[in-house]
Amino acid sequence: MNKLTIGLMAIILWSACKFNAGDKKTLPIYGNRHPITKTVDGKTITDTIYQTISKFKTVNQYGDSINNKSLDGDIYIADFFFTTCPSICPVMHRNMLNVYNVFKGKGDIKIISYSIDPKHDSVPVLKKYADKLGISGNTWWFLQGKKDEIYKLSESYLVQKPQEDAKQQFIHDGSFLLVDKQKRVRGAYDGTDTKQVDQLIADIKTLQNEPDQSIAQ
Numbered sequence: 001m002n003k004l005t006i007g008l009m010a011i012i013l014w015s016a017c018k019f020n021a022g023d024k025k026t027l028p029i030y031g032n033r034h035p036i037t038k039t040v041d042g043k044t045i046t047d048t049i050y051q052t053i054s055k056f057k058t059v060n061q062y063g064d065s066i067n068n069k070s071l072d073g074d075i076y077i078a079d080f081f082f083t084t085c086p087s088i089c090p091v092m093h094r095n096m097l098n099v100y101n102v103f104k105g106k107g108d109i110k111i112i113s114y115s116i117d118p119k120h121d122s123v124p125v126l127k128k129y130a131d132k133l134g135i136s137g138n139t140w141w142f143l144q145g146k147k148d149e150i151y152k153l154s155e156s157y158l159v160q161k162p163q164e165d166a167k168q169q170f171i172h173d174g175s176f177l178l179v180d181k182q183k184r185v186r187g188a189y190d191g192t193d194t195k196q197v198d199q200l201i202a203d204i205k206t207l208q209n210e211p212d213q214s215i216a217q
Contacts, residue, residue, distance in 0.1 A: 025206055026206070026210055027178075027186045027187060027203055027206060027207055027210070028186065028187075029050050029184050029185075029186060030051075030158055030184070030185040030186065030187075030188070031050060031051030031158055031184065031185055032050075032051045033048050033049060033050045033051060034048070034049055035047070035048055035049075036048070036049050050182070050184045051156070051184065051185070052156070052182065052183040052184055053068065053153075053156050053157065053179060053183045053184075053185070054068075054152075054153055054156040055067065055068045056068055056145060056149065056150075056153050057145060057146075057149070058114070058143035058144055058145035058150075059123060059143070059144050059145070060123075060126070060141040060142060060143055060144075061123060061126035061127040061129070061130045061141065061142045062123075062127070063123050066112075066141055066143055068183070071110060071112070071179075071183070072181075073108060073181060074108050074109065074110045074181065075108055075109055075110075075178075075179070075180055075181060075204065075207055075208065075213060076109070076110040076111065076112055076178075076179050077096075077099060077110075077111045077112070077176050077177065077178055077179070077200065077204070078111075078112050078113070078114065078157060078176070078177045078179060079092060079096070079112075079113050079114070079174075079175065079176050079177070079191055080113070080114050080116050080150075080154055080159070080162060080172045080173060081093065081113050081114070081115065081116070081172070082115055082116050082117035082120070082121060082172075083115065083117070083120065083121050083125055083126070083129045084117070084120060088174045088191070088192055091191070091192045092174055092176070092191035092192055093113070093133060095191055095192065095193075095194060095197045096111060096113075096140075096176065096191065096197070097133060097134075098194075098197055098198075098201065099111060099176075099197065099200060099201055099204075100135065100139060100140050102201055103139065103204065104137065104139040104140075105137070105139065106139070108181075108208075109139065109204065109208075110138075110139060110140070110141065111139060111140040111141070112140075112141050112143055113140070113141070113142045113143065114143050114145065114150050114153070114154075115142065115143065115144050115145075115150070116147070116150060116151065116162040116172050117147075118144045118145060118146065118147050118150070119147070121142075121144055122144065123144065126142040126143075126144060129142060130142050150162075154172075154173070157175075157177045157179075157185060158177070158185055158188065159173035159175050159177065159188070160172070160173040174190060174191045174192055175188050175189060175190065175191060176188070176189045176190075176191045176196075176197070176200055177189075178200060178203060178204065178207065180207060180210075180213055181212070181213050182212070186203070186207055187200065187203050
């Protein structure tokens with residue numbers, strides 16, 4: 001499968017922060033960040049602005065319009081796939097079922113899977129795919145959007161941008177990305193590795209316990 005790029009790993013190494021706060025474990029925040037200075041009550045303070053997921057517009061397997069605001073107040077896990085993928089996608093989504101089964105019905109946890117082949121992956125195709133996996137309700141959405149926009153969106157998730165080879169076969173990253181209620185990437189996991197998916201489940205629970213994640217955003 002495609003691994004995280006060297007550039008992503010470099011970003012993670014220097015930008016990850018908040019591993020621990022005292023005795024309470026917290027997760028790192030991935031991506032670029034920059035300080036901003038402002039005046040509050042006559043005092044100058046410096047805050048940090050973190051990289052967040054870009055805005056997007058899609059439709060899910062039920063034909064409902066889904067955009068970035070649809071995930072306000074949610075912790076969510078994202079991945080990129082296509083329904084006719086013969087290699088890593090079936091493995092990824094069998095593993096994602098473990099995440100789904102742990103958190104389905106939890107109001108503030110979502111899973112979103114962006115199709116990188118929207119020409120083929122119509123709403124009925126996505127619904128059939130979801131049904132085959134046994135997915136119902138609104139915990140896990142399979143999303144169709146404009147191809148160029150989805151490809152560009154992948155960059156804000158810090159994964160390799162999807163591409164097509166000479167035989168028009170889709171190549172994409174197999175990562176699961178954990179995103180917090182502030183729309184910041186908090187973890188990246190190999191979706192084909194069951195041990196890493198187990199770690200994702202544990203990290204979701206850790207993230208839920210962070211003070212700024214227990215309050216709806």
